[in-house]
Amino acid sequence: MNLTLTGGEPFLREDFFEIASFARDKGFSLNILSNNTLITEENIEKLKELNCELRITLYGLTAKAHDSITQTKGSFDKAIKGIKLLEKYRIPFSIAVVVMKQNFFEIERLQRDLKKKKWRFRNDFVLYPTSGGSPAPLEYRVSEKQLEEATKNRLLDNRDGLSRNVDKEMALSDIGRLTGYISSRGKVYPSLFLKIEVGDLRKGSFRDIWNYSSKLNWLRDLKLKDIPCFNCPYNQDCNRDLGLIRDENGNISVASEWCRVMEARKEVNK
Numbered sequence: 001m002n003l004t005l006t007g008g009e010p011f012l013r014e015d016f017f018e019i020a021s022f023a024r025d026k027g028f029s030l031n032i033l034s035n036n037t038l039i040t041e042e043n044i045e046k047l048k049e050l051n052c053e054l055r056i057t058l059y060g061l062t063a064k065a066h067d068s069i070t071q072t073k074g075s076f077d078k079a080i081k082g083i084k085l086l087e088k089y090r091i092p093f094s095i096a097v098v099v100m101k102q103n104f105f106e107i108e109r110l111q112r113d114l115k116k117k118k119w120r121f122r123n124d125f126v127l128y129p130t131s132g133g134s135p136a137p138l139e140y141r142v143s144e145k146q147l148e149e150a151t152k153n154r155l156l157d158n159r160d161g162l163s164r165n166v167d168k169e170m171a172l173s174d175i176g177r178l179t180g181y182i183s184s185r186g187k188v189y190p191s192l193f194l195k196i197e198v199g200d201l202r203k204g205s206f207r208d209i210w211n212y213s214s215k216l217n218w219l220r221d222l223k224l225k226d227i228p229c230f231n232c233p234y235n236q237d238c239n240r241d242l243g244l245i246r247d248e249n250g251n252i253s254v255a256s257e258w259c260r261v262m263e264a265r266k267e268v269n270k
């Protein structure tokens, strides 16, 4: 069983270590998604004890580029300082490079730099609405021209690809079957992007919600053949799970941004 703690920024919580230790005591393996600005000599020992893995978001190669996107002066320097501490204390981590219109120009150099440092990383080209549902981030998605360039320069990797076999009785997704999402207010959803409330931890246990939610059972019964992905040539490798959404008619669909990225990846793999 794996638990991922995310935010906002999870280390902002004063009781972060209490929560994380509780999860470890319960036997969860633990991942933390963080901007890494709050890792210090004071808390690194506690982090080491957790025996967890961190995923850190970087937006650029330089403080200027990174801070202009986070809009927080000093965030790049703090993140890098934090990464060096993770290295020093041998705490496993990887970097998520969020590729956007604004930082696209330096992604290649950033990649080279990360390789040189031997820091594990992956480029993330798919931007979603915020967890609150605002579409604001979508305008920062890379342009068609940038996606073409990314293809040419092999910046799109295929590590999201699952290469699964596809048959018509296949379940739509692992969302709601193997994975679920709990908000900071205790609401339970199938995933961060599929905002169908299936329960509330203030009113019932996770076990009961998971086992008896009629909405979850409905989702679990959906088959891949119920959405257009079934006939798509990329359906074996596309990580559309992350992009499941519910449209205005209540139908389950996929974020079309995955189609754009998969189309570009096809060129890479030629």
Ligand code: SF4
Binding pocket: 228, 229, 232, 233, 234, 235, 238, 239, 240, 254, 255, 256, 258, 259, 260, 262, 263
């Ligand atoms: S490329 Fe688009 S249609 Fe094809 S499997 Fe991925 S999300 Fe579905």
